[in-house]
Amino acid sequence: MPKDGIGASTKRREDIRFLTGNGHYTDDINLRGQTYAVFVRSQVAHGKLNKVDTSTAAGMPGVLRVFTGEDFAAVGGVPCGWQVTDKHGKVMLEPKHPVLAQGKVRYVGDAIAVVVAETEAQARDAAEAVVVDIDELPAVIDMKAAVAGGPLVHDEIGSNLCYDWGFVEENKAATDAAFETAAHVTTLELVNNRLVPNAMEPRVAVGDYERSTGQHTLYTTSQNPHVIRLLMGAFVLGIPEQKLRVVAPDVGGGFGSKIFHYVEEAFVTFAAKVVNRPVKWTAQRSESFITDAHGRDHVTKIQLAMDKDGHFLALRTDTYANMGAYLSTFAPSVPTWLHGTLMAGNYKTPLIYVNVKAVFTNTVPVDAYRGAGRPEATYQLERVIDKAARELGIDPIELRRRNFVQPNEFPYQTPVAVVYDTGNYQATMDKLIEIADLAGFDKRRAESAKHGKLRGLGVNCYIEACGIAPSHLVGQLGARAGLYESATVRVNATGGIVVMTGSHSHGQGHETAFPQVIADMIGIPADSVEIVHGDTANTPMGMGTYGSRSLAVGGSAMVKATNKIIAKAKKIAAHLLEASDADIELKDGKFSVAGTDKSVDWGSVCLAAYVPHNYPLESLEPGLEETAFYDPSNFTYPAGAYACEVEVDPDTGKVKICSFAAADDFGNIVNPMIVDGQVHGGIGQGIGQALLESAVYDENGQLLSGSYMDYAMPRADDVPFYTVDHSCQTPCTHNPLGVKGCGEAGAIGSPPAVVNAVVDALQRAGHTSVTHIDMPLSPSRVWAAMQA
Amino acid sequence: MYAFEFKRPATLAEAVTALGAEEAQALGGGQTLIPTLKQRLAAPAVLVSLNGIAEIKGICTDDAGRLCIGGGTTHAAVAKGAGAYPALAALAGGIGDPAVRNRGTIGGSLANNDPSACYPSAVLASGATIVTNTRQIAADDYFQGMFTTALEPGEIITEVRFPVPMKANYQKFVQPASRFALVGVFVAQFKDGVRVAVTGASTGGVFRWTEAERALSANFSAAAVKGLKASADDLIADIHGGADYRAHLIGVLTGRAVAAC
Amino acid sequence: MPKVTMRVNGRQVSGEVEGRTLLVQFLREGLEMTGTHVGCDTSQCGACVVHVNGAAMKSCTTFALDLEGAEVKTIEGMAAADGSLGVIQQAFQDHHGLQCGFCTPGMVMSAAALLAENPKPTEAEVRHYLEGNICRCTGYHNIVKAVMAASGQDVSAIAAE
Ligand SMILES: Cc1cc2nc3c(=O)[nH]c(=O)nc-3n(C[C@H](O)[C@H](O)[C@H](O)COP(=O)(O)OP(=O)(O)OC[C@H]3O[C@@H](n4cnc5c(N)ncnc54)[C@H](O)[C@@H]3O)c2cc1C
Ligand code: FES
Numbered sequence A: 001m002p003k004d005g006i007g008a009s010t011k012r013r014e015d016i017r018f019l020t021g022n023g024h025y026t027d028d029i030n031l032r033g034q035t036y037a038v039f040v041r042s043q044v045a046h047g048k049l050n051k052v053d054t055s056t057a058a059g060m061p062g063v064l065r066v067f068t069g070e071d072f073a074a075v076g077g078v079p080c081g082w083q084v085t086d087k088h089g090k091v092m093l094e095p096k097h098p099v100l101a102q103g104k105v106r107y108v109g110d111a112i113a114v115v116v117a118e119t120e121a122q123a124r125d126a127a128e129a130v131v132v133d134i135d136e137l138p139a140v141i142d143m144k145a146a147v148a149g150g151p152l153v154h155d156e157i158g159s160n161l162c163y164d165w166g167f168v169e170e171n172k173a174a175t176d177a178a179f180e181t182a183a184h185v186t187t188l189e190l191v192n193n194r195l196v197p198n199a200m201e202p203r204v205a206v207g208d209y210e211r212s213t214g215q216h217t218l219y220t221t222s223q224n225p226h227v228i229r230l231l232m233g234a235f236v237l238g239i240p241e242q243k244l245r246v247v248a249p250d251v252g253g254g255f256g257s258k259i260f261h262y263v264e265e266a267f268v269t270f271a272a273k274v275v276n277r278p279v280k281w282t283a284q285r286s287e288s289f290i291t292d293a294h295g296r297d298h299v300t301k302i303q304l305a306m307d308k309d310g311h312f313l314a315l316r317t318d319t320y321a322n323m324g325a326y327l328s329t330f331a332p333s334v335p336t337w338l339h340g341t342l343m344a345g346n347y348k349t350p351l352i353y354v355n356v357k358a359v360f361t362n363t364v365p366v367d368a369y370r371g372a373g374r375p376e377a378t379y380q381l382e383r384v385i386d387k388a389a390r391e392l393g394i395d396p397i398e399l400r401r402r403n404f405v406q407p408n409e410f411p412y413q414t415p416v417a418v419v420y421d422t423g424n425y426q427a428t429m430d431k432l433i434e435i436a437d438l439a440g441f442d443k444r445r446a447e448s449a450k451h452g453k454l455r456g457l458g459v460n461c462y463i464e465a466c467g468i469a470p471s472h473l474v475g476q477l478g479a480r481a482g483l484y485e486s487a488t489v490r491v492n493a494t495g496g497i498v499v500m501t502g503s504h505s506h507g508q509g510h511e512t513a514f515p516q517v518i519a520d521m522i523g524i525p526a527d528s529v530e531i532v533h534g535d536t537a538n539t540p541m542g543m544g545t546y547g548s549r550s551l552a553v554g555g556s557a558m559v560k561a562t563n564k565i566i567a568k569a570k571k572i573a574a575h576l577l578e579a580s581d582a583d584i585e586l587k588d589g590k591f592s593v594a595g596t597d598k599s600v601d602w603g604s605v606c607l608a609a610y611v612p613h614n615y616p617l618e619s620l621e622p623g624l625e626e627t628a629f630y631d632p633s634n635f636t637y638p639a640g641a642y643a644c645e646v647e648v649d650p651d652t653g654k655v656k657i658c659s660f661a662a663a664d665d666f667g668n669i670v671n672p673m674i675v676d677g678q679v680h681g682g683i684g685q686g687i688g689q690a691l692l693e694s695a696v697y698d699e700n701g702q703l704l705s706g707s708y709m710d711y712a713m714p715r716a717d718d719v720p721f722y723t724v725d726h727s728c729q730t731p732c733t734h735n736p737l738g739v740k741g742c743g744e745a746g747a748i749g750s751p752p753a754v755v756n757a758v759v760d761a762l763q764r765a766g767h768t769s770v771t772h773i774d775m776p777l778s779p780s781r782v783w784a785a786m787q788a
Numbered sequence B: 001m002y003a004f005e006f007k008r009p010a011t012l013a014e015a016v017t018a019l020g021a022e023e024a025q026a027l028g029g030g031q032t033l034i035p036t037l038k039q040r041l042a043a044p045a046v047l048v049s050l051n052g053i054a055e056i057k058g059i060c061t062d063d064a065g066r067l068c069i070g071g072g073t074t075h076a077a078v079a080k081g082a083g084a085y086p087a088l089a090a091l092a093g094g095i096g097d098p099a100v101r102n103r104g105t106i107g108g109s110l111a112n113n114d115p116s117a118c119y120p121s122a123v124l125a126s127g128a129t130i131v132t133n134t135r136q137i138a139a140d141d142y143f144q145g146m147f148t149t150a151l152e153p154g155e156i157i158t159e160v161r162f163p164v165p166m167k168a169n170y171q172k173f174v175q176p177a178s179r180f181a182l183v184g185v186f187v188a189q190f191k192d193g194v195r196v197a198v199t200g201a202s203t204g205g206v207f208r209w210t211e212a213e214r215a216l217s218a219n220f221s222a223a224a225v226k227g228l229k230a231s232a233d234d235l236i237a238d239i240h241g242g243a244d245y246r247a248h249l250i251g252v253l254t255g256r257a258v259a260a261c
Numbered sequence C: 001m002p003k004v005t006m007r008v009n010g011r012q013v014s015g016e017v018e019g020r021t022l023l024v025q026f027l028r029e030g031l032e033m034t035g036t037h038v039g040c041d042t043s044q045c046g047a048c049v050v051h052v053n054g055a056a057m058k059s060c061t062t063f064a065l066d067l068e069g070a071e072v073k074t075i076e077g078m079a080a081a082d083g084s085l086g087v088i089q090q091a092f093q094d095h096h097g098l099q100c101g102f103c104t105p106g107m108v109m110s111a112a113a114l115l116a117e118n119p120k121p122t123e124a125e126v127r128h129y130l131e132g133n134i135c136r137c138t139g140y141h142n143i144v145k146a147v148m149a150a151s152g153q154d155v156s157a158i159a160a161e
């Protein structure tokens, strides 16, 4: 067993460069002859674009060219990668999203023109001199107003309702009927607050064009360079893949926001050819706020029907989901297939009906943000269960346990299409109770009371679907891409290995964790394996990293390729050992003939593959390099139970997170240290959503929280140390590693825990009318709730 | 940022001359001005850095017992060196973050007079005097509404003189994003009465809460302000809290400040 | 264009800059030292923190010309001459105090400033001191732990958290 194999908390090798200032992020790239792009953006949320006068700007110092919508009239719009079909069988409305605005602007931040100049400062000066003539139109910001006859965001599609999705439509009548006869119905209306992803590295794109070969290169802050190459090359600019290379070097966090194909990427690629110089665009943070796809933004009414003992009988929800002004790459899938399919949660609710109206508004496009749909599902479900428990006078943990899918009921077919392969929700709950020391809560509460603070406890469960996704299934559901992953494993002549993966690491530590898997499989040190990712020129077509899919899907592709390597290596070893390959065993980096002491080491076999002097050339090709594509047969279903304790200051409404505990089941674990870190980060973001963060628009469509002056990011002193545990493991049954994915769990499971805790604190303090407070639970909101 | 000429005089006199130029502006620590310049909300032709002028930095006590802080003194230096006035030192130590405190100055903060800034409350509650290159201005005359002061163009804050109260305390309730004061209350008890200054709350900038001053002058205890409610008129209402909430916080923080004295 | 001279990581450097050139631009573009990052335009994220004359400062909120003759230290100057990690850097690696690495240069520089002032900070002191450094990846748990470990404190109890 190698020391850095599966299960070892191997320190991250990528840290060395990040810790010494040697990271290689996109903004660190400066090409010879590089020019700079600065965008002229709409300052109004909605308007008719009459004229863009670039004459002054074009003549300013250093300016090479000013681009407007007209320059892009002949190219495609930025495509949407998922087509949802609504409850009437009608496909969603899909307006064109031009690279630069044509005829109309639709949100504050919409790109109108771009100046390309010798220096960034010159481009910025000239951008200010572009004169934009706009007739401002009334903006529509509120989703319900938008579908109730508000101004049309896109005149040509005739409606602001992108789709009206019902799931599972066949269950609707039965679900409604169950509500008629149920002993108890709990209803909750809530808002899942709109968030700005805020990866700390702002987006950057550098376009380069080699005239002699016709080769385009785009360096971009992306979680999935192949996806960008496909979308931009095929749909926007018409560049064939062999002429387009997309490179995503070190990327400073993504959280979903760097999945999508953005207009700036298409712009720099296009402009580099026109000006025949490299073109660089770097977002300023204030620009990120109004151009990075936002997350969440659901308004939901959820109802839970129960029998007199609290058994769940039926669940129905009505959700308005904001799409913003255009459909971002995966936007339509988030409130539907990533949300409706998770509404069963960890529970046996026989009947579920989910209605989602996706709505266009004059706001920044909304798309997947850490968790994507699953946090929205978990939040409403776990909040309504908490409310139900209070109404029924049943302990909230007991109510959950009563309705859990039991350990012996897997695989479990939910009424919302998905089949959970494994899980043990009782076990994670038991573990949570232990690690969060729930038994000691009353004592801690009394201690808080001594200091005049109201302590509360919030507990909840979550389940998510990761390892995205079986291609044939998502194809039926409207995905316009496959969701497999790929790996090429190249063994070198002296036994070292390079893995070229379609997955992309932007903080997840693939360079460290992936080699651990191979080390384990072959029995060689992990540091003899290198990972290459992020460059379409030297990695096989892969779909990238999001949805906690890298190890479950990308890792599985790597395992598949490595198995091919091992199978071939065994044949070589068999030849060298003059045995049958069926008798060859690989252990600790050594091939031996079963039952004998004959063996040959890994290095000798690799050398033989490349120096095939003594080699079965008639039956085996030389070389040792294999590629595999892995398409999962199901999602994976990480699940767990979370607990949060808070103290509320009764005088000011300020909430302090006293403790946070997470008991997760991620199946098998490759690097526990990295898994802990992923959970910590997710919890931090979840606490941010619950207490601090909110993208707030005024009625004119101006983003009021458009900088860190008003958008509250969680800081070190907003959060405690977290208690995390992943010792409950029910391995995934359908991927070779038995892994489930851990990247989003923290962000999915934590918001309801925090809100449940605050409501609990207020309830215990006698504010019995407070059954819900919408996130973020800012001091002023909590205080106002206490006044009611 | 628009382009400008950068000057870094070594003496106050040179700075005054430099600031006489057309469209010249002083640069203190830059912790407010530089972000403003980045947004292109200011367009000075000449930026005159005060950071090289030793004579406007430092902390001392004058013959009247006042704590005198040079206009170019950083928040960090005040946090460390204003031991004679602990509440003031604590206030300075709570402005922004360490990197901001290492660069931002008291003169810059007061010249800027952000309605959510901390220093204005200390200056007003202490009845401090603002000394410039041309004159002395009493705190009560200095603050003239948000981002507005009695300073003339080109006038440099060279020193701030703080009478040291018998007891004082500053309570800052942070706005969760910017971490400036959502509401901040500075209470200072002098022999001849109590002064209470409130920042963060009013559309008119820092102000004195005279009802509380009267109550506390009569009886310096948290109980004395318990029932007192600040008026919500003219208070700031924004995404972080309404006027009512701010009015409520003024009362809570005043009580806490007194209790902490 | 005016010229500025300063010492960066012990090396005398000079270059022509504009009045509006920020220290971070001088470092990243002028000196091609891209370890120092820019994460915001409102002086709040701390990705750009460096030391100027020993004190932590935001290089995005300081003009290069205001630092004539100053001693500047950046993340590139934190490792030993042979490239091996310094104590704080090593603690960040040991305790997984970074994920995407973008906030990391500023975090390390702030942590170094903290430990210079306060060699054995409590958890609360670390959290408070890092108020001006935003990290989106780690939830801060392992950053705080790493800083405490770098100060020589036993953090094994936190590991169990
Ligand atoms: C992240 C962050 C957090 C902050 N948090 C807080 C907080 O919690 N509380 C708080 O009070 N402040 C806070 N600030 C603001 C900070 O205190 C600034 O330092 C201060 O407001 C301005 O001081 P400065 O020296 O940086 O001035 P500059 O930014 O250089 O200048 C500000 C204005 O003052 C003028 N000026 C500067 N010096 C003088 C002088 N001596 N005489 C006359 N005019 C002068 C300038 O021309 C300019 O108009 C924060 C700032 C940041 C970036
Ligand atoms: S770049 Fe964000 S504070 Fe300097």
Ligand code: FES
Binding pocket: A200, A252, A253, A507, C097, C098, C099, C100, C101, C102, C103, C104, C134, C135, C136, C137, C138
């Ligand atoms: S490690 Fe990514 S922002 Fe901190």
